[in-house]
Structure formats: structure tokens, C-alpha cells
């Protein structure tokens with residue numbers, strides 16, 4: 001690689017600097033010239049990443065002072081209301097971090113808020129990916145990695161939350177132990193193994209500690225790495241818009257624009273986390289007191305990401321099967337093992353479930369606007385509302401207390417709502433999406449209502465409609481109309497019934513359910529006709545054939561066109 | 570429910586008590602002033618006092634509790650509940666009950682202390698019951714707040730929550746917040762066991778331990794929150810609500826702002 005010509009672009013300069021030392025300019029240059037599309041919702045994953053970095057940094061600080069030991073000590077620190085109280089060393093060292101270590105309490109609060117944030121940002125990022133269809137081929141594997149990351153985040157958070165060995169987290173651990181013990185056949189053995197004997201034992205904090213600071217963060221880090229590599233390699237998806245096709249990526253180059261933006265954004269997330277941690281208390285373990293199995297507090301709730309499980313256990317009727325001298329605790333097995341099992345399986349496999357139901361196995365690099373996939377959007381809202389109902393159940397006592405309601409009635413109501421609200425949300429969302437589609441169609445055909453009224457010479461009043469901007473048109477016309485599969489004939493050409501066709505029929509029915517109600521886009525003829533109504537209609541060249549429109553680049557946004565249209569660079 | 574008394578734990582905590590006193594000057598000062606106001610229980614109820622009590626009771630209470638406190642369809646019998654129960658119920662404004670409800674609520678008291686004493690004396694005349702405690706009984710200036718915390722967590726927090734913020738009980742009943750209860754009322758609540766609350770006799774929680782509990786509740790009432798805004802001290806539920814509104818809201822607002830800039 002020759003360096004005789006001095007590079008002028010920023011990418012070139014960086015590549016040049018590194019090349020003179022490492023001879024890798026080609027790889028660097030092509031990588032840092034990579035183009036990323038821009039949209040606020042694409043930054044949610046970044047929030048998760050930055051929260052994780054904050055967790056690594058604040059967690060490392062905590063390890064300097066935390067003692068993962070359940071040896072009993074008598075507290076003799078500065079916090080008077082616990083002076084002389086027996087507690088585990090883990091709890092005592094958490095008090096020490098809170099009240100003696102410089103910046104310790106702030107660091108604990110940063111660590112805990114960042115943990116809530118981390119899993120929250122992951123979830124919202126996941127919603128974004130779901131509702132835009134970004135999980136579709138070829139990105140299904142990254143969706144699976146994402147599902148695993150959320151699960152690992154929840155486990156990691158739960159273990160961290162248990163480390164201080166306080167009354168609140170100990171209560172959570174006790175419930176978890178009950179759930180483990182409820183597993184048929186092996187449950188009690190697993191419980192004894194995990195806790196090193198009868199609950200609470202003397203081992204669990206030290207074991208959780210190793211998992212919490214070593215194994216699970218390591219796994220998360222590795223998977224985050226894989227996740228980002230895949231985004232890199234497969235390129236980011238983009239919203240339909242002017243100049244954006246399935247074959248290109250429109251956005252900013254990684255260096256310098258994106259690097260600067262991302263770096264700045266890290267500090268924004270760090271700033272907000274620190275500000276909140278400095279101003280708002282979280283997990284005041286000194287108020288909860290140390291864990292002992294004979295104590296419990298009203299209003300014992302877990303951190304938010306475990307709330308749905310707690311809620312599921314709370315609404316589950318108290319069913320048990322007693323047979324042959326054994327008890328099958330359905331009241332725990334169903335809500336705490338079967339239900340989350342089903343939920344995560346459906347979540348992880350959703351890309352394939354949808355591909356199978358729709359028969360759509362093409363690659364997708366342009367995103368769907370949520371309204372343009374009404375059934376998917378409705379399924380998403382339905383699932384979220386189900387989760388929310390469980391979540392609310394987890395707070396049933398706080399709701400009863402705050403609003404002076406009967407906890408029994410709330411629980412009964414939630415049992416009903418759990419099955420009524422989600423289907424209702426499905427129907428409402430689907431209808432709403434379809435009406436938005438209809439409005440979009442109206443808009444491309446008739447433009448915006450301007451509110452200006454024109455009186456024609458013969459006295460008639462008409463409202464002036466303004467044509468849509470290029471971006472608006474491209475956004476609406478970026479919709480991909482999919483024809484649902486046709487029902488295969490029940491009988492073959494000779495009139496003989498085809499029982500084997502049931503599978504194809506079912507799939508066709510599903511596909512019709514998925515796409516059938518969609519409002520189709522106007523045809524090219526309709527569009528041209530509509531345009532001639534606008535004043536400067538001839539100035540607009542709208543290519544109505546789907547997806548492969550070419551527009552001018554707007555607003556200084558860079559284009560990264562592909563050489564052959566198929567491999568995206 | 571066991572108590573965790575034990576002589577091994579009774580150690581002179583001079584330093585701790587000093588620090589506590591500094592933390593809770595207001596609470597202590599309050600305890601001193603109230604003990605000055607309350608007429609000592611030992612002072613025998615005078616005839617006029619009973620007379621006043623009878624008049625007030627007939628006017629304000631008999632519609633529900635019956636003319637002789639024998640109880641009725643809208644109120645339980647008061648025979649043998651004792652002066653402490655009246656002092657607690659009327660002193661916390663629970664009685665007279667405004668309307669039939671799942672549970673009488675704490676509200677500003679309707680009667681002044683002199684009238685309450687009269688009502689208490691009158692109701693006590695129906696039959697013997699726990700008397701209004703003497704100020705020395707709920708004086709917690711020598712109490713051990715940390716021990717109080719342990720006894721509180723063992724006996725009270727399952728209903729009243731770790732921070733005394735209260736909690737839900739079954740069928741719309743609830744354990745109220747203890748953040749406004751005075752030392753005397755805390756003591757009375759323990760000896761009379763109002764509503765769904767059990768009675769904590771001296772056999773269960775010795776008098777000394779009761780003072781420790783009072784010291785701890787007093788600490789809760791005045792405790793600062795070293796971590797910042799405490800979000801009602803209700804635990805993870807309010808933290809969650811805060812996270813998904815203020816915190817995530819702030820971050821999303823920033824992403825939208827940055828996103829808008831790039832257009």
C-alpha cells in the first residue's frame with residue numbers, strides 16, 4: 001500500500017496513520033467508511049450498550065470493597081440504627097460501601113440504576129426491532145442473540161440484586177428457592193446443590209458473586225460482541241425514504257460523524273445515569289435490614305425485570321396436585337416455569353414463526369412501518385399488554401394500598417383482565433394500523449389538507465390540497481404490498497380430495513390472516529392521475545413501482561450505493 | 570411471633586444513644602412536651618370527668634356503640650376495651666367513625682385531649698381494660714434504636730412495611746402508615762391491637778422492647794434519605810415507575826433530539 005499521496009479525507013488520514021504502523025489501511029479504510037443510517041430509534045441499542053459499559057465500570061469499583069461472604073458479623077459501623085445487629089459480611093460490606101467508602105453510595109446507586117436501565121433499554125430496543133420487522137431474514141440469528149442477552153441480563157440483575165443479602169432480596173431469593181424446589185423430581189436436589197444445603201445456607205452469595213462478576217458478564221460481553229459484529233457484517237436496516245433501497249445504505253460514515261455522535265451519546269447516557277443516581281435513592285438496604293428467614297416486609301417486590309414473574313405467581317390460583325405421596329405445585333410450576341418458558345420460546349422463534357405464517361422468506365433491509373404490518377404490530381401490542389398485566393399483578397398490594405382497593409378483588413380482576421385485555425389490544429391495534437394505512441393512501445392521492453379554501457368562479461368552495469414532500473411520499477410508498485397466498489384447491493385436477501393439502505391450506509389461511517386486510521397502495525396510474533391535480537405535478541417524477549425508486553440525496557446525507565445492487569456495501 | 574429480647578444484647582450504647590439523640594432532637598422534644606400535657610393515668614377519674622364523658626359519648630358514640638357501650642349493628646361492644654383503646658381511636662381521629670367503611674381511617678381528631686380523657690374515663694367505667702399508658706412507659710430516650718429495628722422487622726414490618734409506610738391486608742383492609750403516630754399512640758396500638766392488628770402484650774414484647782420499637786419508628790419518621798429522593802420508600806415499584814417515566818423518558822427525548830438534528 002503506497003502512502004506517497006497524502007490522503008485528504010478524515011477516513012483516509014486515519015487509515016494512513018495506522019497503515020504506516022500496522023499496514024492494514026485497506027481494512028481500516030473500508031471499515032471506518034461504513035455508512036450507518038440515522039434514526040432516533042436506532043440509538044436504543046446503543047443505550048443498552050452504554051449502560052452495560054457503565055455497569056462494568058461501576059461494578060468493578062464495587063468489587064474493590066464488597067465481601068461476598070455469609071459469615072456472621074456484628075455491625076459496628078457508623079449507621080446507628082443497625083449498630084450491634086447480627087448480619088452477614090456481605091450485608092455489612094454493602095453498608096460499608098454505602099456509608100464509609102468515598103463515593104460508594106453513589107457508585108452503588110449508579111450500578112443499580114444502570115442495571116434497571118440496561119435491561120429496560122434492551123427491552124425497548126427489542127420492541128423497536130420487533131415492530132419494524134428488522135428481525136426478518138437475514139437477521140434472525142441476531143434476534144436470537146438478543147433474546148439470550150435479555151435473559152442473561154435478567155439473571156445477572158437478579159444475582160446482583162441478591163448479593164447485598166438484605167431483607168428484600170433475601171425474600172426474593174426465598175421465593176426463587178421455592179420455585180426451584182417445585183421442579184418435579186430434581187427440584188429439591190438442585191436447591192440443595194445451589195444453596196449448599198438447607199436455605200439460606202452459607203454459600204449462595206459467594207456463588208452468585210462468581211457468576212455475577214465473572215461468568216455472566218463474560219457471556220454478555222461475548223454475545224454483545226457477536227451481536228455488533230453481525231450488525232456490522234449484515235449492515236444496518238433503514239427506513240424507507242428518498243434514495244433508500246433494499247440494495248443500499250443511506251446515512252453517515254462511521255468516521256468521523258458516527259464516532260463523534262456515538263461517543264457523545266455515551267456521555268449523555270452516563271450523565272443521565274449519574275444525575276439520577278445522585279438525586280434519587282435506589283435499594284436503600286440499610287432500611288430493609290439484613291436478611292433473616294423469619295422476617296419479611298409488606299410491599300416486598302423484586303426489581304422491575306422480575307416483576308412479571310412475581311405477578312404471575314401472585315395471580316395464579318393456588319392449585320396443587322397431591323398424588324402418591326408427592327406434591328405437584330402447579331401454583332409455582334405453571335407461572336414461574338412453564339409460562340416464562342413459553343414466553344421466551346415464542347420470543348426467540350418469532351422470526352421463523354412469522355416467516356412460516358406469511359410464507360415470506362425474502363431478505364429484508366428496508367424496515368416496515370409498524371402500521372404496514374398490522375398483524376405483527378397487533379401481536380406485539382398484545383404480548384406487551386399481557387406482560388403488563390402480569391407486571392401490574394406483581395404490584396397488586398401497592399395498588400391496593402395506594403388506591404384503597406381490596407387486594408382480593410384486584411387479584412380476581414387481574415385474572416380476568418389477563419385474558420381479556422390482550423385480545424382486545426390485538427383487535428384495536430390492528431384496526432388502528434389499517435386506518436392509518438387508509439389515511440396514508442388518502443394522503444398520497446390527495447395531498448395534505450391545507451385549510452385554505454378557494455372559491456371557484458361559479459361559487460363552489462374547494463379546499464386546497466398541497467402535495468406531499470418527497471420524503472413523505474417515499475415513506476408512504478416504501479410500503480411493500482404482499483399478496484397473501486391463495487388457498488390451494490381442496491381437490492386436485494381430477495376432483496380427488498387432497499387431504500395432504502391441509503398444511504398448505506393452513507399456511508395460506510395464516511398468510512391471509514396476516515396480510516389479507518392490508519390496504520393496497522395506489523397504482524401507478526392512480527398516482528399519476530392524482531399528481532396531475534397538483535399545481536406542479538409535472539415537476540414530480542414518482543416511480544410507483546415498489547421499492548426500487550431512485551431519488552436525489554437530500555439534506556447532505558451520503559449515499560452508499562452498491563455496485564451490483566445485491567451485495568450491500 | 571417471638572421477640573428477640575435477651576440480656577446478652579442489653580449493653581450500654583452510650584455513644585449510639587448520643588448520636589441518636591442528635592438525630593432525633595425533634596422527636597425527643599415532642600415526647601417531652603406531650604408527656605407534660607397528658608394527665609397522669611394514676612390520677613383517678615373524677616365524677617365530673619365521667620359526667621362529661623357520658624355526655625360526649627351519648628352525643629357522639631352511642632348511635633353506633635349503644636348507650637351503655639354494649640355495641641350494636643354498626644359498632645362493636647366497648648365493654649372492657651379500656652381507656653387506652655379510646656385514647657388511641659379518638660386521639661388518632663378514627664372515632665367517631667364518619668361513615669361505615671372497611672376500616673376507620675386516621676384523620677384529624679374531633680375532640681380535644683380533655684374530652685378524649687373524659688371519654689376514655691367513661692368507657693373505662695364499663696369494664697376493666699388497658700389504661701392509657703404513663704409517659705414513662707413510652708419514653709424512649711434511653712432506648713436502643715437498632716434493637717428496636719430488629720424487633721420491628723420481626724413483628725411489625727410484615728404489615729407496616731420496612732419503612733413504616735403501611736401495606737395492604739386482605740379484602741381492602743390495610744395496615745396504615747405509622748409515620749404520623751406519636752410515641753403514645755404507638756404504645757397504645759401495641760397494647761390494644763386495633764382492628765386487624767394483633768395485641769402485643771408485655772409477655773410477647775416486654776415494655777423495654779416496646780420503647781426500642783418506638784425509638785425505631787421515631788427514627789423512621791425523622792430519618793434522612795442519604796441516597797436522595799426516596800420515592801415514597803415503597804421499594805422497587807416506585808423505582809420502576811420512576812425508571813420508565815423520568816429516566817427512560819429523558820433518554821428517549823435525547824435520542825429523538827439527536828435524531829432530529831441529523832435530518
Ligand code: HEM
Nearest residue numbers: 056059060062063066112115156157160161163213217283
Ligand atoms: C450485566 C450487567 C450487570 C447487571 C444487570 C448488574 C446488576 C446488579 C445489581 C442489581 C446489583 C445490586 C446492587 C445494589 O443495589 O446494591 C449488583 C450488585 C453488584 N454488582 Fe452488578 N451487575 C452487572 C454487572 C456487574 C459487573 C460487570 C460487576 C463487576 C465487575 C458487578 C459487580 C457487582 C458487585 C460487587 C455488587 C454488590 C455490591 C453492592 O451491592 O453494593 N456487576 N449488580
